[in-house]
Amino acid sequence: MSATAVLVILAVLVIFVLVILVKAVKIIPQARAGVVERLGKYQRTLNPGLTILIPFVDRMLPLLDLREQVVSFPPQQVITEDSLVVSIDTVVYFQVTDARAATYEIANYIQGVEQLTITTLRNVVGGLNLEEALTSRDQINGQLRGVLDEATGRWGIRVSRVELKTIAPPLTIQDSMEKQMRAERERRATVLTAEGSKQSQILTAEGRRQAAILAAEGDAKAAILRADGESQAIAKVFEAIHKGNPDQKLLAYQYLQTLPKLAEGTSNKLWIIPSELGEALKGVGSALGDFVPDAARPSANGTAPAQAADSAEAAGPVTAPGNTGKL
Numbered sequence: 127m128s129a130t131a132v133l134v135i136l137a138v139l140v141i142f143v144l145v146i147l148v149k150a151v152k153i154i155p156q157a158r159a160g161v162v163e164r165l166g167k168y169q170r171t172l173n174p175g176l177t178i179l180i181p182f183v184d185r186m187l188p189l190l191d192l193r194e195q196v197v198s199f200p201p202q203q204v205i206t207e208d209s210l211v212v213s214i215d216t217v218v219y220f221q222v223t224d225a226r227a228a229t230y231e232i233a234n235y236i237q238g239v240e241q242l243t244i245t246t247l248r249n250v251v252g253g254l255n256l257e258e259a260l261t262s263r264d265q266i267n268g269q270l271r272g273v274l275d276e277a278t279g280r281w282g283i284r285v286s287r288v289e290l291k292t293i294a295p296p297l298t299i300q301d302s303m304e305k306q307m308r309a310e311r312e313r314r315a316t317v318l319t320a321e322g323s324k325q326s327q328i329l330t331a332e333g334r335r336q337a338a339i340l341a342a343e344g345d346a347k348a349a350i351l352r353a354d355g356e357s358q359a360i361a362k363v364f365e366a367i368h369k370g371n372p373d374q375k376l377l378a379y380q381y382l383q384t385l386p387k388l389a390e391g392t393s394n395k396l397w398i399i400p401s402e403l404g405e406a407l408k409g410v411g412s413a414l415g416d417f418v419p420d421a422a423r424p425s426a427n428g429t430a431p432a433q434a435a436d437s438a439e440a441a442g443p444v445t446a447p448g449n450t451g452k453l
Contacts, residue, residue, distance in 0.1 A: 149181035158189040159225035171225050190228060194221040194286065199240050201294070204248050208255040213294040216243055218274070224282025232281045239278060243288070246273045256295060263290050 153176055154160055160172035163185045172186065179186065201215040218239055222228045232238050250269045251259050259266070270288040278285055295303070 146181050150179050152177050152179055152186060154189070157192045159192055159222075160189050161187045161225055161229050163187065168226065168230065187229060190222055190225045192222055192225075194219055197236060197239065198291070199243060201292070202244050202247065204251045206251060206256050206259055207253055210256050210295060210299060212251070212256065212259065212296075213292070214247060214251065215291045216247060216270070217289045217291055218243055218285060219287040219289075220274075220278070220283050220285045222282060223284050227280065227282030235278070235281050235283055238281065239274065239283065239285070242274055242277055243270065246270055256299065260293055260295075263293075266290060 152160070152172065154172050154174045156174045158174060162169045162172055162179065164180070164183055166185075169184065196217060196219055198217045199215060201213040203211055204214050205211055220239060222235070228235050247266075247270060250266055250273075254262060254266075267288050267290060271285055274285040274288060
């Protein structure tokens, strides 16, 4: 046998060995699972790591992803209990827990989850009216997750969460809802404005009442203080008068000094001469009689000088005590 034939045979053997190694040695990544069939029958499930297969006898199916998967399904038309059509799109979170069941129990588990979600959604939302469907997302999500998890358990799939992305009612219903919400907001705004005005008026009236009370209390205290001051002043004056021991002449003179105050003011047209004026004049006259100059004293025959007569004429008539006179 020639050298060329030997080289060809060696090359064929090397290639055959390489093929055998490729077919026999398999490396499974983390979070992946592989199903092995031996002569067309399920043999075992491969875990992450290195494994050896029998070439041309064992066959490994495509690897399955064991991580949690998120699938968003297109919007679906659902009829509510009050015969309104709403468009709902959903998001399903699921995870493959059994590679064998996911491979042999259902042909396409993603499509199966989608169709099961659609039918379950129609059953759940069909028993609710539009308002309940819009406000009961958590309830719908819980019912969908429970039904899907129970139905997909035999497929080797665990449904962890189901979320409704959007619930879109018809445009006419949206317009009606917007008008209703706008009217409700305007009503609330009107109520709040009226309540604020009411509170403002109440607070204003309360403030005025408190101010009036404080002002009245201040006036009362001021009047009390003024009365106390006047009382103390009168007491001091009275005490000073008694300490000075004034005689009748001084009192009469002081009485006459206070008479001009009766005519003070531009509106005084009429004033009353007290009846005590005569007594005061007599006291003053008797007090001043001793100090009249000799020229002003009466003569020996009892007649007064001409200056006294002129002074009496200039003074005018004096009204009797108790009479009234005009200025």
